[in-house]
């Protein structure tokens with residue numbers, strides 16, 4: 001058992017994770033469609049019927065309803081229970097690893113954003129600004145309280161306070177992770193007169209940098225790029241897709257890499 005968090009806190013993290021995952025499902029569906037995440041209340045995307053509160057209980061309702069809408073009988077996407085379960089599990093792991101502390105909640109917030117962006121990119125090939133830029137802003141606030149690691153801050157500003165070094169590390173990481181990808185996309189679109197890498201990916205890298213710092217952000221990028229290349233190739237071959245026109249959900253792989261890093265290594 002980790003010294004940082006007792007079992008009670010882990011159970012609480014799981015329950016909060018299920019509830020937040022349920023809200024995140026609403027955001028994943030609505031943000032790419034520019035619909036408010038507050039109003040209207042939850043509805044079935046197939047028939048539009050309002051969801052009763054007892055049919056809106058994370059995981060449990062999906063099992064009780066056997067994955068079908070009570071009104072129209074159409075299937076509820078498997079994404080709904082998967083997101084709820086994923087956020088619950090990732091929050092337990094984050095709190096287990098970093099304790100019921102600001103650091104623990106920094107990584108819980110980060111994991112939830114990774115889950116959300118993983119799905120919006122997979123389903124819509126979109127990385128909404130609310131998650132990428134909003135997330136980067138949240139990461140910047142956390143950088144005041146939890147040290148963003150990086151050799152740059154230690155080497156350049158050894159005499160400064162930890163907060164200054166943390167903010168410098170976050171800023172440099174965001175610049176060096178997002179900058180080159182932005183430049184490649186910019187040059188590509190000028191040379192070929194069509195869009196290469198999307199701005200969504202650039203903003204996602206900004207987010208990764210602010211949370212992870214440069215070294216660990218590069219590790220996330222490496223994991224995402226390698227996994228994306230291998231799995232993308234297998235998928236294109238197996239499904240007989242056209243490799244030239246198939247758009248790989250690169251952001252989803254980046255998010256998977258990002259989600260793994262703070263759980264694999266202690267930051």
Ligand SMILES: [Zn+2]
Pocket residue numbers: 044045046047048049069070071072073074
């Ligand atoms: Zn329905």
